[in-house]
Amino acid sequence: MxxxxxxxxxxxxxxxxxxxxxxxxxxxxxxxxxxxxxxxxxxxxxxxxxxxxxxxxxxxxxxxxxxxxxxxxxxxxxxEAIHAWDAGGGRVRFHAGELGEPWLGHIVExxxxxxxxxxxxxxxxxxxxxxxxxxxxxxxxxxxxxxxxxxxxxxxxxxxxxxxxxxxxxxxxxxxxxxxxHGYGQQGLVATVRFAQAHGLVARQRFLPGGPLALLPLADGRCSIVWSQPDDEAANRLAMDDAAFHRQLEAAAGEVLGVVQQSESRAGFPLRxxxxxxxxxxxxxxxxxxxxxxxxxxxxxxxxxxxxxxxxxxxxxxxxxxxxxxxxxxxxxxxxxxxxxxxxxxxxxxxxxxxxxxxxxxxxxxxxxxxxxxxxxxxxxxxxxxxxxxxxxxxxxxxxx
Ligand SMILES: Cc1cc2nc3c(=O)[nH]c(=O)nc-3n(C[C@H](O)[C@H](O)[C@H](O)COP(=O)(O)OP(=O)(O)OC[C@H]3O[C@@H](n4cnc5c(N)ncnc54)[C@H](O)[C@@H]3O)c2cc1C
Incomplete structure (x- = not known):
């Protein structure tokens, strides 16, 4: 050839x-x-x-x-904004206007x-x-x-x-x-989630003792989540039914966007x-x-x-x-x-x-x-x-x- x-x-x-x-x-x-x-x-x-x-x-x-x-x-x-806060108190908020920009970034599949x-x-x-x-x-x-x-x-x-x-x-x-x-002993658990409240074009991240939970805004009003957590917790959450997963996710998010109405495509990625x-x-x-x-x-x-x-x-x-x-x-x-x-x-x-x-x-x-x-x-x-x-x-x- x-x-x-x-x-x-x-x-x-x-x-x-x-x-x-x-x-x-x-x-x-x-x-x-x-x-x-x-x-x-x-x-x-x-x-x-x-x-x-x-x-x-x-x-x-x-x-x-x-x-x-x-x-x-x-x-x-x-x-247009990023809200980051710690589950144990302390928070920081960024807004695009502080930089004279319309947006701070974009979420893309x-x-x-x-x-x-x-x-x-x-x-x-x-x-x-x-x-x-x-x-x-x-x-x-x-x-x-x-x-x-x-x-x-x-x-x-x-x-x-x-x-x-x-x-x-x-x-x-x-x-x-x-x-x-090196490994982190964590997985990044991802899913596409509909919360009761709209994301309002804000990217959110809550820091939990097991790892951070990011709620990223999607164009159709849902959020894409990236939840870093210890391997054993991720294995449990990947296996549990939707209702149990939704309750845990609401708690992990500090109920910032209310209840979870629906989620799909739960998957875990080892973090290293x-x-x-x-x-x-x-x-x-x-x-x-x-x-x-x-x-x-x-x-x-x-x-x-x-x-x-x-x-x-x-x-x-x-x-x-x-x-x-x-x-x-x-x-x-x-x-x-x-x-x-x-x-x-x-x-x-x-x-x-x-x-x-x-x-x-x-x-x-x-x-x-x-x-x-x-x-x-x-x-x-x-x-x-x-x-x-x-x-x-x-x-x-x-x-x-
Ligand atoms: C849970 C999680 C969340 C993340 N979130 C973000 C985020 O919000 N923002 C961000 O910037 N990054 C994020 N990342 C990181 C991001 O996904 C990676 O940095 C990115 O995918 C790297 O792109 P890449 O093209 O270098 O490699 P890859 O996406 O791995 O692409 C490699 C390509 O090479 C091909 N390939 C592999 N081997 C061969 C071969 N032998 N022959 C031919 N083709 C081959 C594959 O098919 C693939 O298309 C995240 C990662 C994880 C795990």
């Missing part, structure tokens, strides 16, 4: 891999995406129980990639976002999307290429193989890149942290969850992945325009220097929050209540924190500014 040659092959057409492919279009390089699942696997008709809270930086990026208007006309819910990105990428003749397809083997050769064999026998060659293939990245293994990982020891090696680069997985308590995971994609595409484009090797090790190292420190800082911050919040320790409870109250009463600190969290500050790539 004839071999097809590319400059860049992206393994994994998830949210981050597809965003990277779209961001690489202006570079003029030959780019392919290999995705294990086919288009039919993402049904836009059904409400997805996996959602992402997108920052303003991610929104701007998706606007420039030409996918935001399709998403916005489907099912995206903006939120992962399946819908993935399907929209997939449709735009598949329709663009500057990109090759191979799906469903899986790489069976990848090996660098002496000519500076990585030779790929797909499960169906097709052969590809590429100058750069990018791992956008999630936490269990095969590319990371082929590149010989190690990881540091992972960080690749390097993001690049000759012929290889990692983006998104292939490089870093963090606790979902601040809803930052995919947003970090989008910034990886934007940074890598920008550096590749700049190198190509300046006549340098766009996928050479110098470009790849620049990418690693740009993104690894920021991602490590976010991971450490999430671990710190987890340590501070997910327990009954009275001293830590006092510390977090003081922290909440101080943040709420000191507008400059509050604005700074908020601007960072929603993607208005930081070392942002051009298309996310």
């Amino acid at each position: 004839a071999e097809r040659a590319f400059d860049i092959v992206i393994n994994g057409g998830g949210m981050v891999g597809l965003a990277l492919a779209l961001a690489l279009r202006p570079s003029g390089l030959r780019v392919a995406v290999v995705e294990a699942r086919g288009a039919a696997d993402w049904s836009a008709g059904r409400m997805d129980n996996r959602v992402s809270s997108l920052t303003l930086a991610s929104q701007r990026m998706l606007q420039r990639l030409g996918v935001w208007s399709t998403l916005a006309s489907a099912r995206v819910s903006p939120f 992962n399946g819908l976002l993935q399907q929209t990105l997939f449709a735009v990428a598949s329709a663009d003749d500057r990109l090759t999307v191979l799906a469903p397809a899986t790489i069976a083997a990848a090996s660098p050769d002496d000519a500076g290429q990585v030779q790929l064999r797909l499960e169906d026998g097709r052969r590809l060659s590429t100058r750069l193989l990018v791992g956008a293939d999630g936490a269990r990245s095969a590319v990371r293994d082929w590149a010989g890149i190690g990881v540091r990982r 942290a992972l960080h690749a020891e390097r993001y690049v090696s000759p012929g290889f680069a990692l983006v998104g969850d292939a490089a870093h997985v963090i606790h979902p308590l601040a809803g930052q995971g995919v947003n970090l992945g989008f910034l990886d994609a934007a940074a890598l595409a920008q550096l590749i484009g700049e190198a190509a325009a300046a006549g340098r090797d766009p996928v050479g090790l110098a470009t790849l190292r620049r990418y690693e220097r740009w993104r690894r420190g920021d991602n490590a800082l976010m991971q450490t911050t999430m671990d710190g929050f987890h340590w501070l919040f997910s327990n009954r320790d009275p001293l830590r409870r006092m510390a977090r209540n003081i922290g909440f109250e101080l943040t709420d009463r000191l507008p400059p600190i509050k604005r700074r924190l908020m601007a960072h969290a929603v993607g208005l500050r930081g070392d942002l790539p051009m298309i996310a500014r």
Whole structure:
């Protein structure tokens, strides 16, 4: 079978891999995406129980990639406020008006976002999307290429193989890149829930001793919940009937939105942290969850992945325009220097929050209540924190500014 040659092959057409492919279009390089699942696997008709809270930086990026208007006309819910409070007292409230913005972010179903990105990428003749397809083997050769064999026998060659293939990245293994990982002994229990009261375009998070419960607003008035909790509690709550689950959820939410009228698609995801020891090696680069997985308590995971994609595409484009090797090790190292420190800082911050919040320790409870109250009463600190969290500050790539 004839071999097809590319400059860049992206393994994994998830949210981050597809965003990277779209961001690489202006570079003029030959780019392919290999995705294990086919288009039919993402049904836009059904409400997805996996959602992402997108920052303003991610929104701007998706606007420039030409996918935001399709998403916005489907099912995206903006939120104008964030209310966070501790079950033992102490609270902080953020409002978009404090930053002079209409919204603090948007809640988007992962399946819908993935399907929209997939449709735009598949329709663009500057990109090759191979799906469903899986790489069976990848090996660098002496000519500076990585030779790929797909499960169906097709052969590809590429100058750069990018791992956008999630936490269990095969590319990371082929590149010989190690990881540091730890578990939290928690699961993220997700479900789509209708409460008696409307969410009012507010994203809520209540910190409980077992872990935080997030109530994220959906476009149809329901909430998507992400309830981090110890593994054994999650196993019980996944097995119990709706009525019992609803009573426990109402109590966990502090009855902030009243009774639960209906819920569906309850599922649990083990929570863990992972960080690749390097993001690049000759012929290889990692983006998104292939490089870093963090606790979902601040809803930052995919947003970090989008910034990886934007940074890598920008550096590749700049190198190509300046006549340098766009996928050479110098470009790849620049990418690693740009993104690894920021991602490590976010991971450490999430671990710190987890340590501070997910327990009954009275001293830590006092510390977090003081922290909440101080943040709420000191507008400059509050604005700074908020601007960072929603993607208005930081070392942002051009298309996310
Ligand atoms: C409970 C929970 C709640 C979360 N909430 C949020 C939130 O509110 N906001 C937020 O920003 N983040 C959130 N996250 C994190 C977010 O879901 C991830 O960061 C995000 O999905 C990572 O995207 P990705 O494209 O890097 O990887 P993935 O979503 O894992 O995509 C990887 C893709 O690669 C494909 N693939 C894998 N292996 C292969 C292979 N060998 N060959 C071909 N294709 C392959 C897969 O089919 C998939 O399409 C949450 C996570 C959890 C667990």
